Amino acid sequence: MTQEEAPEDEFSIHWIEDVVNDVLEREADTYLISSGKSPSGSIHIGFVRELIVGDVIKRELERRGKKARTMFVVDDFDPLRSFPPSTSLSSDEWMGTPYSDVPDEFGCCESFGAHWANELVETFPAFGLDPEVVWTHRIYETPEMLDAVRKCLKNTETIREIMIEFVASAFSDEQKQEYVESMKTWYPASVVCPQCGKLQAGGKGSIVPNRVLNYDEESDIVTFKCPACGFAGNTPLSETRVKLVWRIDWPAKWYVLKVTCEPAGKDHSVKGGSYDTGLEVSKRVFGWSGPVKVPYEWVRIGGRDMSTSEGIVFTPRSWLEIAPPELYRYLMLKTDLARAVNIQPDRIPDMIDEYERFERIYYGLEEVDEEKKQLVKLIYPLCVTGPIPDKYVPKLPFRFAVTTSQLEGLLGEDAVMEQCEQVLRKKYGLDIVSEEARNLIPLRLRRARNWAREFGTDRDRIEVPETVPPEVISTLTEKDLAFLKQMVEVLEGGTLDDEALQSAVFERARKVGLKEKRAFVVLYRIIISKKYGPRLGPFLNLLGNAWVLKRINSVL
Known part of the structure; x- marks a missing residue:
């Protein structure tokens, strides 16, 4: 809100x-x-x-x-x-x-x-x-x-x-008296000076309009003197560029x-x-x-x-x-x-x-x-910017798009699109992702990536180094390495869903006596060089078992 x-x-x-x-x-x-x-x-x-x-x-x-x-x-x-x-x-x-x-x-x-x-x-x-x-x-x-x-x-x-x-x-008596006096010769229009092209002299805070000084109804003549260049004129209204205040x-x-x-x-x-x-x-x-x-x-x-x-x-x-x-x-x-x-x-x-x-x-x-x-029936059609679709067009969850969009350079465009379609199929129980839904994916990814760069927190922004930095490797303890070997076993055992993979991190950390919080830090550090990041189970699945295995093995 x-x-x-x-x-x-x-x-x-x-x-x-x-x-x-x-x-x-x-x-x-x-x-x-x-x-x-x-x-x-x-x-x-x-x-x-x-x-x-x-x-x-x-x-x-x-x-x-x-x-x-x-x-x-x-x-x-x-x-x-x-x-x-x-x-x-x-x-x-x-x-x-x-x-x-x-x-x-x-x-x-x-x-x-x-x-x-x-x-x-x-x-x-x-x-x-x-x-x-x-x-x-x-x-x-x-x-x-x-x-x-x-x-x-x-x-x-x-x-x-x-x-x-x-x-x-709302003026004071003195201000009102001054204003009334100034209005005695005031006209509701200004002239674009034919000499210098200005409607007024000065800028914000010090403006002097090129006000009409007199208007003769019978002759339809306007009189003016430009405060910007000094040019004075008496010209027919029909031949004068005049603007009302x-x-x-x-x-x-x-x-x-x-x-x-x-x-x-x-x-x-x-x-x-x-x-x-x-x-x-x-x-x-x-x-x-x-x-x-x-x-x-x-x-x-x-x-x-x-x-x-x-x-x-x-x-x-x-x-x-x-x-x-x-x-x-x-x-x-x-x-x-x-x-x-x-x-x-x-x-x-x-x-x-x-x-x-x-x-x-x-x-x-x-x-x-x-x-x-009934409220939604009234308001939703007024929110739509074009024809209202007959059926709901599934949308990629924006937060998923925030993470995924930043991995396109690492995973490749085709792999990212496949991951996105897989999420749509799972979230909405689809056998096939419609063309309309598929066409919305690139725009959703672009907006999510732009949002992360401009307005996201440090946690939202993801950058994966090509290799694990030496300063990260040097901090890994024996328990950290034992935990990573356990994760290799998990990943070599085949693909798990997001929740099962998340749970496996907890279980394997406990198995080697590593604090659960530390286990998450270890994985985030070797992947994105930060102590935190997107929810780990979905993030690991997004990267894919093969990539994560290669990354872990590079530090063992």
């Missing part, structure tokens, strides 16, 4: 029905569930919670016979405020420039923003996501968005009132795209925050109610909040390297939206075991009460 997550037998799924019912109160031919993110660097996996929430709402609407679709809005028209660590681009040159105009330092995408957005988008199929991808800089090129910008500029006084009401509500940009896009529902993290969803500001702008400027608000708590990794700008990132791609995407969907679905999910990567094997037991319940392979069965 992760730190802030419900125990295995506790689920908080009422939010699904509650949200869908709220959405259905809106009349729409096709319901649109939107999500958005600024591509300021690698987008962390916490954001995928928002995408999964939107996907689940869409699936439930479709299950009820409604038309629904999802959309991912890439906010690449936002100005660059800071670069993520290790970026080679010049901050002085590009700070304040829209992400869509900053070049991709890797040369594979059309812009800096496109590069980091595409890194996320490429993982969508694996996570069972299929939103339409929309780029904000292109939205601003449409006549619909131009009209929305014009409407906002014409309603600047109303927007000023809304901003004072929502932004200044964040709290106004969001509701303008809702209006233009006709968004029915949008989940949002707690930072935007707090009372009086940017979401509530946007809903008020929707009502008083655009004349509609705005989308259904779906707040959710953040996802944490190892107890830490993630931040793209600060380089604290665990990406969706990183998750796919160590764990199945279905597990991530499961963790998001079982936890109430108001609760944070704290994922401990070192506990991935336990979480995989939990999810795969959940999966077996769906297929009637685990005994549970009727209430749990």
